[in-house]
Amino acid sequence: MIDVTRLDGRTFTLNADLIEIVESNPDTFIRLENGNSFVVRESRQEIVRRIIAYRRQVFQDCHSLDESVVDIQMKPAS
Numbered sequence: 482m483i484d485v486t487r488l489d490g491r492t493f494t495l496n497a498d499l500i501e502i503v504e505s506n507p508d509t510f511i512r513l514e515n516g517n518s519f520v521v522r523e524s525r526q527e528i529v530r531r532i533i534a535y536r537r538q539v540f541q542d543c544h545s546l547d548e549s550v551v552d553i554q555m556k557p558a559s
C-alpha cells in the first residue's frame with residue numbers, strides 16, 4: 482500500500498499491487514487493473530520509488546516471518 486495525494490491535497494492509500502500504468506503528462510495519472518484511475522501530485526518517479534519501497538518491505542517482512550518459523554521448528558520439544 483502506498484500513500485498518494487490528489488490534486489486537491491487530500492491523501493489516500495492505494496493498493497500498489499493493482500497499479501497497471503503510471504503516466505506523467507504533466508500531471509501524474511495512475512490507472513488500476515480494475516479500470517479506476519487517479520490524478521495525483523506525486524511524480525511518476527516518486528510513485529515508482531514508493532512501490533519499490535513497499536515491495537521491499539513486504540519481502541523483508543516475509544523473510545523475517547520465514548526465519549521465525551524455522552526457529553520455532555528447530556527448537557527441541559520439551
